[in-house]
Amino acid sequence: MTEPGRREDPSSRRGIDLAIGILMGLRGCSERDAFDDLVKAVHDTGIGPAALAKALAHLVGGKGDGVPHQTEAAVLWGHLLAARVASVVVAE
Secondary structure, three states, rough: OOOOOOOOOHHHHHHHHHHHHHHHHOOOOOOOHHHHHHHHHHHHHOOOOOHHHHHHHHHOOOOOOOOOOOOHHHHHHHHHHHHHHHHHHHHH
């Protein structure tokens, strides 16, 4: 719930939705399971959902290290990326 007079940043919501979609694709899971994964990561790290979402999107997009919390995103979800890359290489 937001505080009175405080508006949610729409770009944060889009970033969280993007991260949920990324997790769905990497894990092959439902939207709810991906959301739960993101919430668990927030609880485990203490990093806000928008910041973790942005870090995950940059990690997947290979945009470099210019975004805070990419290390945490790599620790949390890097194994999913490695598995995806390995499956693509084997398929070729």
